[in-house]
Amino acid sequence: MPAPITPDAIAAANAPHEADLKRDYATLGERLSRRGIDIDAVKAKIAAFGVAVPSWGVGTGGTRFARFPGPGEPRGIFDKLDDCAMIHRLTAATPTVSLHIPWDRADPADLKAKAGSLGLAFDAMNSNTFSDAPGQPLSYKFGSLSHTDKAVRAQAVEHNLDCIEIGRAIGSTALTVWIGDGSNFPGQSHFSKALDRYLDAMREVYAGLPEGWRLFTEHKMYEPAFYSTVVQDWGTNYLIASELGPKAFCLVDLGHHAPNVNIEMIVARLIRFGKLGGFHFNDSRYGDDDLDAGSVDPYRLFLVFNELIDAELAGTDGFAPAHMLDQSHNVTDPIESLMASAMEVQRACACALLVDRAALAGFQEANDALMATTTLKTAFRTDVEPILAMARLEKGAAIDPLAAYRASGYRAKVAAERPAASAGGGGIV
Numbered sequence: 059m060p061a062p063i064t065p066d067a068i069a070a071a072n073a074p075h076e077a078d079l080k081r082d083y084a085t086l087g088e089r090l091s092r093r094g095i096d097i098d099a100v101k102a103k104i105a106a107f108g109v110a111v112p113s114w115g116v117g118t119g120g121t122r123f124a125r126f127p128g129p130g131e132p133r134g135i136f137d138k139l140d141d142c143a144m145i146h147r148l149t150a151a152t153p154t155v156s157l158h159i160p161w162d163r164a165d166p167a168d169l170k171a172k173a174g175s176l177g178l179a180f181d182a183m184n185s186n187t188f189s190d191a192p193g194q195p196l197s198y199k200f201g202s203l204s205h206t207d208k209a210v211r212a213q214a215v216e217h218n219l220d221c222i223e224i225g226r227a228i229g230s231t232a233l234t235v236w237i238g239d240g241s242n243f244p245g246q247s248h249f250s251k252a253l254d255r256y257l258d259a260m261r262e263v264y265a266g267l268p269e270g271w272r273l274f275t276e277h278k279m280y281e282p283a284f285y286s287t288v289v290q291d292w293g294t295n296y297l298i299a300s301e302l303g304p305k306a307f308c309l310v311d312l313g314h315h316a317p318n319v320n321i322e323m324i325v326a327r328l329i330r331f332g333k334l335g336g337f338h339f340n341d342s343r344y345g346d347d348d349l350d351a352g353s354v355d356p357y358r359l360f361l362v363f364n365e366l367i368d369a370e371l372a373g374t375d376g377f378a379p380a381h382m383l384d385q386s387h388n389v390t391d392p393i394e395s396l397m398a399s400a401m402e403v404q405r406a407c408a409c410a411l412l413v414d415r416a417a418l419a420g421f422q423e424a425n426d427a428l429m430a431t432t433t434l435k436t437a438f439r440t441d442v443e444p445i446l447a448m449a450r451l452e453k454g455a456a457i458d459p460l461a462a463y464r465a466s467g468y469r470a471k472v473a474a475e476r477p478a479a480s481a482g483g484g485g486i487v
């Protein structure tokens with residue numbers, strides 16, 4: 059097994075860039091100090107910021123038309139963890155991995171040992187009742203937690219409880235539930251009855267939460283059901299989380315909304331009512347495209363973080379949203395996309411930390427629309443790359459993770475050991 063890149067190799071890759079970075083950091087620090095901002099404080103926040111990598115993200119994704127596997131694809135969860143470790147060593151931004159069961163099913167002791175040896179921990183568990191696992195007694199073709207057949211619902215509940223058990227054994231403290239349940243035809247499904255069945259099933263899952271765990275429900279407007287989905291929008295999701303209880307929260311996947319929906323405002327609403335659980339970061343152009351975070355609309359990502367930082371600074375009680383990437387890599391090396399995306403999320407966070415909040419509040423009170431929006435733009439337009447790079451350097455990660463990754467030859471090394479994949483193993487939620 060090729061070891062992920064060594065500290066010496068990273069230091070060698072950094073050496074030619076260190077002097078320039080220090081100059082750039084000092085220059086930016088001087089400019090920010092004129093705005094009353096302490097660059098070291100921003101850097102410390104970024105250094106402490108992490109976003110979880112989804113285990114399924116390190117494999118090549120695909121569309122429902124085709125999948126074009128890349129070289130050296132992970133053969134299973136242990137290969138996936140190696141790839142996740144590579145991402146974290148180079149970026150120091152992804153300390154945790156989010157598992158999907160049954161795709162990543164393995165002996166929990168082995169999972170924990172492998173992750174520990176790589177310096178990784180586990181984030182939220184993800185259940186899968188949107189496809190049929192081999193040998194599964196009952197099919198989810200017509201739904202899972204909201205299925206008309208009680209036996210199918212019971213099977214789906216049992217699977218979620220199983221995910222919790224695995225998670226408990228490996229140190230996870232949250233379960234994310236996304237279902238594909240819904241309908242393709244008007245009249246196919248009774249909206250209220252389906253939601254009631256879902257709520258009844260979810261109450262059983264909720265009852266199985268260990269002490270200190272949180273339950274995240276993820277809404278999605280369409281797909282795989284195209285006419286209606288049971289958990290279709292943030293409003294329904296909020297009602298679900300409210301019905302279930304204080305350990306239930308809403309998860310916001312940036313790709314799961316109708317076009318042009320004001321996602322940052324949804325975030326603010328969920329914060330206001332104490333039900334924001336976390337995020338699946340990605341980007342989209344037309345629908346649930348699962349493009350790399352910040353690749354199409356970095357300003358929207360910034361505006362989401364603007365709400366998060368606002369809530370954090372306001373000292374919102376119990377505010378601790380989970381951050382995770384959830385994207386599909388069809389034409390890029392997944393490791394490169396995940397590194398770039400983790401850094402985009404950090405960038406949005408860093409820019410949001412630069413917002414002059416006292417000035418913004420003043421402009422809002424004075425109804426000065428132009429100066430209010432300019433205040434946000436001033437923060438967004440600041441090139442914070444020296445802050446991100448310095449945070450990486452000081453944590454032993456790479457100043458330029460993409461260049462260091464390419465220079466390492468990691469992909470060619472794992473390709474020599476991992477037979478070419480022909481299909482399968484993908485999945486986007």
Ligand SMILES: [Mn+2]
Pocket residue numbers: 276311338384487
């Ligand atoms: Mn998602």
